[in-house]
Amino acid sequence: MRARISRHLGPVLSAAPGLEPDRLLAESATDTDTAIDAASDTTVALARRLARPAALAGPSDRVGPVPPEFSGRDYTIFLLRIAAEVEHTLMVQYLFAAYSLGGPDVPDSLREQVRAWQETILGVAKEEMGHLITVQNLLTVLGAARQFDRDDYPSDSPLYPFGFRLEPLSLNSLAAYICAESPADWNDAEAAQIKARAQADTGDVVNRVGALFDQLITLFEDPAILPDNVFQPDTRVFQAGWDEWGRGYREDQRGTEATSVLPGLPAPELVILPADSRAAALVALRAIAEQGEGLQAPEDENDSHFVRFLTIYRALDQIGPDAAKVVRPVATNPVAGDETGGAPGDPDTPTPISHPEAVLWAHLFNVRYRKLLVSLSHAFELAGDLTNLNALSPRGWLIHRTFGEMYNLRAIAGLLVRLPLRVDDVDGPRAGPPFQMPYSLGLPSNERNRWRVHRDLLDAAAALYADLRAVLAEGSEARDYLTAVAQLDQIERVQVEQLITPAAGSPTP
């Protein structure tokens, strides 16, 4: 599947003049200006290619940057689907990094700070969720299929800013995140060092996500590429908005005080913007780009992802030897149900979870993750029903279930980062949430059959509950959770069964 996509990226991501990490690091130590120039040239050049590939600018009837085999609308959809994948992968990596923070080894003097970092990164992940949803809106307004799929970890797909992997937070991983979120004109000495570190760690230049959105903005701005008649305003009822998805988080409310769970920490600001026109789509794209890479936030607004990560990077860099203690020894790319794999810290291979309890939780995590994605994509299939105030709204119910599954993921991830990875090394590395993609996210066309997918997932979870009960100690915290989540599934099943088999006299879906 990936080759089907990547073959079109050649002109966009053609080989950049590579930077050898060792050389760049050495230069950054001896000749900072040279390193800055080299790094910035690379970034700017890459962004320029992403924005308007020179290879495609030849004489033809082709409009602007649209490559062979595409129409303008189709190419825009193509890039939007890539953007969705990128937002999805970034969100999951950030969640993993946030969950890795903490543990008994964190020095007392750093606990408050580490807790704040965790909350900050979770906030960034929530905002990436907002970006992912907004991109689905943009796909919807163009009449395109939505995209919730992505590669599994590890992945070095050329679609992504860097080789993606699930790993505990470190200066190296932070460097990659910073580069991915960085603005085009970030070129000072610190930039050179961080870019060099990221390249040394990932093995390649880290692409800017902003460049992709710059390209999309270019496409959306051009009526020759996207004529007015490609926008379908009547899809608005299927799109997501802050009203339904924003919860209590901020919605672009300048000057409004916002608090987080931690004093002094701003609450996440979710960009969830519907689009029914070119103008609305451009507002959404620019909001996403600004939230990712802004160099300086306007007063009373949250810092950009770039600035937030950079702030954590600087603080972690100051800690010195204790920096490694701020995270749990969580395996890199943990997976359930895979007997092959590499060492727990190898970024380029999956790490199988073999501890009998941990692997069951890992499977359950994957089931709940799939359930989240199914609920999210299913919600987009249903228009908001604003007519009957007393009936259960399946769309609203799916939105609530999506959030419910987010809570489940948080809960199970909290258990997994404390459980051993391997049965023969219970004091060794911890497991960690696997975030493995399901074999398919395709939804049946028949509404009842869509609800049968939900029931299948409840069945899969129920089987895992039985397995877990066999290994969990009575009275343990994990067992308390299991008892409660199993009961919640029973309650949910009643709803799902009613939607599969409506009461007599109800309209047939």
Next chain:
Amino acid sequence: MIRELRILPPLAIARFGAAPTPMDNYDAVVDPERPLGHRQLRPAPTLRIDEVTGAIAETIMPAQLAFTQNGLVRPVAPFLEVWALTEDDRLEQLTTDLLAAENASVADVRWRVRLGNLKVFRRTGQDGDRVDADSGEIADHDTHPLAGTAPNFWPGKSIPLGSVRFIRPTPEHPQIRLRFTPAAGFVYGASATAPPVGPPADPNVRDVVYDASRGRWLGYQDSDATSTAPGQIFAVDAQGRSRGYLDDGCDGLIQVAVGVGGNTLTSFGRIGVGPPAYAPDGLPIRSVADELEQALFGPDVDADDVTAEQAEEIVRRAFETVRLMNTAFMNVGGMAGHDAGQGRRREPIMARSLVDSTALEQLHQSVLVSLRSGAAAWFADVLRDYDEVGDLTNRGRRKMPAMMRGADGQHLALTRRQVAIIRALARGPVFPDGET
């Protein structure tokens, strides 16, 4: 030697009921195997009073709970016990033995109960609208009805506010205690002319007691600056004028005096009356108990004293409250309607697709489920702070608890102490104790 007296509990809340037999005791407990279900009501030991002697006849364990008796609600009738603070700073229950040790006896115990219903007086400000009842001194073990009277009542008319009884101590039950049995929960009426003999014409009222030719309650409207918020919370006609209704709710003081060694030691407790518990297997998200806890212990909490169970209990009460709400209506007709008078149009508070009660209940249950894993209470940032009750921005109106009104007529907030508990837990579990 007895130094001081206390009445415990210092505040007891009875519940209306017209049945002759008070409600049995019970506990409402969470079934550990069904933590999201309704609380289980389990019968608890109950004292049965001999109607003739006024003594405790026996302690029974009800086989099953019945909230009604022949179609009438059984009242909740609390006992108020006298405790003694002795020389060595011990607090122990006052008994006939302890009295004897002080060369005193039951005959040296005196009670007095004064109750009031000031609901009409609070609106009209007229002294003649105060409904008061005074038991006078009680030294026997008979039932003493408390008849509420007011200067603006018709001659000979009163509202029964309940009764009290000094429970006769026995060798098996030597404690000094008094029982308050509340009124039935009836509504009373007003008329501008002397009410005729016989059942009132208005089927809502038990009796016509209020003389509207003397007081202004019948037809009254909240229209002057002395009205307290929220306004107009009484039965009105189509023109917004009071229908002149009164009820038999009340609160007041119970005093005890004991002659000991030539001195008279006294103490007092408070009683009030609330409506029957029609959903006894759930608790409201914010209650008087939360107010009292905050008054006693302050608005802040020490993070070391906070437990995950406290947060779980708050979340459980949240979905127990949602379970009883018509959230789809409240979203457009509850506080949303109220906000129309606060500078906002009658706008729904939440997206209408989200406010189905069942779905909301499940969402709150999801939060509780996650907390059980030891996860931090991440939702602290969506709680409404006490100083945000008037925030009518979209974000402000959607904070939790949502779609509910506080006693001041603004959006409901949890107590500062409840919020502090959640916030304290939000900072904790990333470094759990005892983690390996």
